Amino acid sequence: MALLFFFPIFFFLISSQAITPPPDPTVKTYILRVDSSSKPSVFPTHYHWYTSEFTDSTKILHVYDTVFKGFSASLTPPQADLIKQHPSVLTVFEDRKRNLHTTRSPQFVGLRNQRGLWSESDYGSDVIIGVFDTGIWPERRSFSDLNLAPVPKRWKGVCQTGVKFTARNCNRKIIGARYFSKGHEAAGGIGFGGGVINDTVEFKSARDADGHGTHTASTAAGRYVYKASMAGYASGIAKGVAPKARLAVYKVCWKNSGCFDSDILAAFDAAVNDGVDVISISIGGGDGISSPYYIDPIAIGAYGAVSRGVFVSSSAGNDGPNGMSVTNLAPWITTVGAGTIDRNFPAEVMLGDGRKLAGVSLYSGPAISGKKYPLVYPGKSGVLSTSLCMDNALDPELVRGKIVICDRGSSPRVAKGLVVKKAGGVGMILSNGVSNGEGLVGDAHLIPACSVGSDEGDAIKAYAAANGSSNRATATITFGGTVLGIKPAPVVASFSGRGPNGMNPEILKPDLIAPGVNILAAWTDAVGPTGLDSDGRKVEFNILSGTSMSCPHVSGAAALLKSAHPDWSPAAIKSALMTTASTVNKQLGPMTDESTGNATTPYDFGAGHLNLDLAMDPGLVYDLTNEDYVSFLCSIGYGAKTIQVITRTPASCPVRRKPVPENLNYPSIAAMFSTGKKAVLRKTLFRRVRNVGDVNSVYNVKVEAPKGVTVSVKPAKLVFSDKVRELSYYVTVKIDGPDVVMGDSGALFGSLLWVDGKHVVRSPLVVTQLDPL
Incomplete structure (x- = not known):
């Protein structure tokens, strides 16, 4: 009996101390x-x-009970440390x-009208894709529910109302919407008031003030829209x-404020309970560094989803071409890198000496009509902020009436053009650095501008x-519109996150690549195509590049396969x-x-x-x-308690015969060997x-x-036969x-x-040696 009373008393002591703020006034969000x-x-x-045992109700933000068991709360570090000591708490980590x-691509990946996967899957009918992003602009033609069947009866989600978002904004296409x-x-994120905060439009609802979510949602599942283009490009x-x-929309990211783990985990919890079949999440760490799975809410939430039959695809990150830059590494996530398609938007810089240098641009305003203007590179001063054309870094006396050369990096590409415009420049040439090489993406610049590769940029600067x-020194810029049939294609986008897998090299990441460069998709009315607050242009579609764009291609592909093979x-x-x-x-x-022109590898x-002709x-x-x-x-050394943090249930690991991570039944095969005197050069x-x-x-x-x-x-x-559907094999390397x-x-x-x-079932084979620790 004494034992029965011990825990409530202990809980009360924890609760009392947690409610009383300690001297440290710092409050952070923790996930428990x-x-x-x-x-x-x-x-x-x-x-x-x-609320009774750990903290009071005013501090709790989210309670998780589907993909994760626990809660998130606003606590001081001492309070978090105290709760961490509780025997029922498996782990505590900071938020x-x-x-x-951060069109034409369906045909590029092998989809054809009235035949193949589109036909066999009825274009993904009744499969539900949950999109974790910045929300949606529901009025777009891409989200029409014309001729769609009723909402699937198994759907349990809601259409959450909020600022400028009502139940009428959902339909048989957008069947659910939530915000977190x-x-x-x-x-300490921005507050909300009437939809406008500090001259930045944002909505405390599922309505998209950024554009990114609308773009990814329509890339995955947009309806047919005729006469689509972005200011005449990609028509x-x-x-x-x-x-x-x-589509089920889960707004977890906020304009200019990012996306927080506690909200993302709450979205996973809701989406799985709502009944989605696929989750598309174009979100990551942004620095090419991944956390261990047990403190990574995307990995934890994704495991909870996959374990319940929900396919999860995520972006590989935009920190390429550097090695080991791929993110979202958990083997239960499908990690998607980016490639180009056979469409481009060429622009050309013509120098005063007659040389022509190729680039790209989506500028759609008044052209400079071939007139040559003085050319200036403010970076010759040696001041980094000047060479990068950062805010307030350009001297109007130096750039007024000229075409300005700006280096890429540290600020949005389109923002540099705005800086040039404010300083009186008439145009911009945006030059890649060595790290970006020759990889180019188009931007809907506010002034006549052209992006060029590193080699062309060096020639222009010289x-x-x-x-x-x-x-x-003079130059002019001309714009070539839309060109199809670009060769070669696809090539791996220069920005696409690369392997090896920095967490567990035994699992090849990324898993595959899909179209992610210059992708046309729906856009918000809350901001212009550059995404800058000062861009007042309204467009129904925008063209963006990033693994954010490649991820929803795979999400849509998974929906088609789920529709064609519901038991998979x-x-x-x-x-x-x-x-x-391919x-x-x-x-x-x-x-x-794309960055070097050299041959690529599975890293x-x-x-x-992605090749949906065959999938x-x-x-x-x-x-x-x-x-x-x-x-x-x-196999990677996680103990029972750590595994329970991820899987929700206790696990028992073998003591005598430890599993080998390379033996995970993955579609790719990686054999890891150590170097040194005792190196083993054979593995099965x-x-x-x-x-x-x-x-048969x-x-x-x-x-x-x-x-x-x-x-x-x-x-x-x-x-194989009717009685033998599954077989095993061994690979000795x-x-x-x-x-x-x-x-x-x-x-x-x-x-x-x-x-x-008839079939070719191909697995990449990677062999590598690592120095022993």
């Missing part, structure tokens, strides 16, 4: 993972328990801000990847330096997308890197580029269960495949081994000797293919 099974029966709900990872702002507000029929899929003292798990859908992805461009040459494109019928799939993921977490890995093609099929293995590596597979033949030289990336690359005469 609680062992829900230890809730005393005296409390009717977990909320009552949390963090995340960033957004408590974490944002607790962190044609706009459509999403899954035009009949339903010309300006050689002729600037005599005022003979998220892992099976991911496998189909990966094993059918590793060559449309000209059948090797895929190249750049994962399994390859509906992949032949074989690599499936995964919750037990497989738990075994993986055991395990995989299993399920036949989803013709019942025979697959033979084909190995494209990396140079200096011997690869053998047993068995070399897989025979042997480095031929200690002197084998790894490539520039520290790895060697090959492929393992299973072929039956």
Whole structure:
């Protein structure tokens, strides 16, 4: 009996100290993972328990009970430390801000009207895509519900009303909308009042004041819209990847304020409970650095979703072309990098000496009609803010009436043009640095402007330096509109997050790439195409680039596959997308890197580029269960309590025979070896495949081994029948000797293919050596 009374007394002491503010006035938002099974029966709900035992109701922001068990609260560090000591609290971590990872593409990835995956899936009808982003501008034609069937009966979500968003803004296309702002507000985010805050439009509702969410939602599931364009650019029929899929909007990001983990986790909780089939989240750390899974709410929330059958796709980040820049690394997430499509928006800089240098632009205002203007590079002063054309950095006496060369970096590309305009410049040439190389994206600049690669930028600067003292340096800019049939395509976008996986190199990331450069999709009326508050232009569509744009392509693709194969798990859908992805461009040459023009590797494109011609019928799939993921977490050294933070249930890891992370039944294969005197140069890995093609099929293995590596597979033949739908195989990878030289990336690359005469089931094979710790 004494034991029964001990815990309530202990809880009361914790609660009393938590409610009384300690001397430290600093208040932060914390996310607390609680062992829900230890809730005393005296409390009717977990909320009552949390408010009675841990903190008062005024401090609690969100209560999580679907993908995560626990709550988020505004606490001082000492209060958080005290609660952390409670035996029912598994972990406490601080809320963090995340960033957004900021047409023709459906045809480019292999979708065709009235046949193939579009036809077989009825264009994704009745599949529900949850979009975690900045909200939606519901009046766009892309979100029409014309001729759509009634809302699926299994849907349990709501259309949450708020500032300038009513129940009428939802329909049979936008079937649900919610917004999450408590974490944002607790962190000192902007307040809300009448929709306008500090001259910045924002709405405390699911209405999109930024444009990013509207763009990603219509990329995934926009309806057919005829005569679409962005100020005349990319004109044609706009459509999403899954035009009949339903949209559920979860606004977790706020204009100029980012996205907070506590709100993102609340959105995961709501979306899974609402009944979404796919979650699209173009959000990440923004610095190319990922957190361990047990303190990463995107990884935790995604696990809770995937474990309940919801496919989760996320952006790989925009910190390429640097190595190890890929983010969102959890193996249950489908991580998407970006590639180009065969469409471009050329512009050209003509120098006073007659040279012409190619670039890109989406400028749509009055042209400068070929007239040459004086050219100036303010960066010759050596002041970084001046070379970058930062706010108030340009001297009007220097730039007035001239075309100004600005270096890319530190501020939005379009914002630099505004700085030039305010200083009296007539045009801008935006030059890449070495880190961006030759990778270019178009922008809807406010003044005549052209983006050029690093080499072209250096040539223009050299010309300006050689002729600037005599005022003979001049230039003009011409604009070429929209050009189709660009070759080669796709190429890996220079900004796309790259491998290796900095958390667990045994899992290849990104998983694949999809169109993410110059993508036309719907836009908000709250801001112009540049996204700048001073841009008063109104456009129905905008053209953006980023892995934010590639992610919803895969979300839409997953919706199509889910519609065509409703019994497939998220892992099976991911496998189909990966094993059918293309590793060559449309000209059948090797895929190249936009930043350098060199050949790329699986560290750049994962399994390859999205290819929906083949994904509906992949032949074989690599499936995964919750037990497989738990075994993986055991293999990377996570203990039972840490695993419970992620999976919600206690786990028991084997003591004698520790699992190997490379044995996770992933569609890609990575063999990790250590260097040194005791280095082992041979490793055997395990995989299993399920036949989803013709019942009686025979697959033979084909190995494209990396140079200096011997690869053998047993068995070399897989025979499937009505009674044998799933088979296993072993891959033995042997480095031929200690002197084998790894490539520039520290790895060697090959492929393992299973072929039956109809299907080619391809897995990238990565072999690398790491120095022992």
